[in-house]
Amino acid sequence: MTKADIVQNLYNKLGFSKKDSARIVESVFDIIKENLAQGEKIKISGFGNFVVNEKRARKGRNPQTGQTITISERKVLTFKASQVLRNALNE
Amino acid sequence: MNKSELISALSKKEGLTEKQASDTVNLIFKNFNEELKKGNRIEIRGFGSFVVRDYGAYTGRNPKTGGVIEVSPKKLPFFKVGKELKERVNSGK
Numbered sequence: 224m225t226k227a228d229i230v231q232n233l234y235n236k237l238g239f240s241k242k243d244s245a246r247i248v249e250s251v252f253d254i255i256k257e258n259l260a261q262g263e264k265i266k267i268s269g270f271g272n273f274v275v276n277e278k279r280a281r282k283g284r285n286p287q288t289g290q291t292i293t294i295s296e297r298k299v300l301t302f303k304a305s306q307v308l309r310n311a312l313n314e
Numbered sequence: 315m316n317k318s319e320l321i322s323a324l325s326k327k328e329g330l331t332e333k334q335a336s337d338t339v340n341l342i343f344k345n346f347n348e349e350l351k352k353g354n355r356i357e358i359r360g361f362g363s364f365v366v367r368d369y370g371a372y373t374g375r376n377p378k379t380g381g382v383i384e385v386s387p388k389k390l391p392f393f394k395v396g397k398e399l400k401e402r403v404n405s406g407k
Contacts, residue, residue: 270343
């Protein structure tokens with residue numbers, strides 16, 4: 224499934240025009256992305272949570288050359304599926 | 315931000331009624347759940363992709379009691395963040 228399928232679904236089920244459907248779907252993800260970029264959590268009940276985690280710098284190794292390198296501190300986005308979704312997948 | 319805040323933000327941004335905005339958000343995540351349940355992959359450009367991964371059975375321990383427990387095989391959705399979003403989250407912009 225891609226964005227195009229979601230747009231089609233919105234168009235079929237909610238009565239928006241194709242053009243509006245496309246813009247609205249884009250907006251939904253834009254809002255989510257903007258909040259995540261600011262370090263905000265996104266909690267969608269029944270689906271899951273998107274959380275930004277701060278990782279500290281650590282020493283790593285280049286597996287190809289064996290060289291020790293420092294992996295700098297960074298922020299990563301993780302997703303945790305809700306219990307509802309986890310159960311649905313394992314029914 | 316939770317789902318109702320997302321709905322409000324969408325209604326404001328797109329000039330939709332609360333009902334239209336909540337129908338939209340609910341439809342999107344209902345679609346996501348259904349697709350994952352079918353084992354299908356979801357790919358949203360600029361955001362990321364979801365796939366269902368199979369995990370085998372293993373012997374685990376209850377961290378509280380130390381008791382051994384058999385963990386049965388399970389499926390879990392895995393989210394891979396898209397390049398654009400990954401960079402935005404890291405830079406905070």
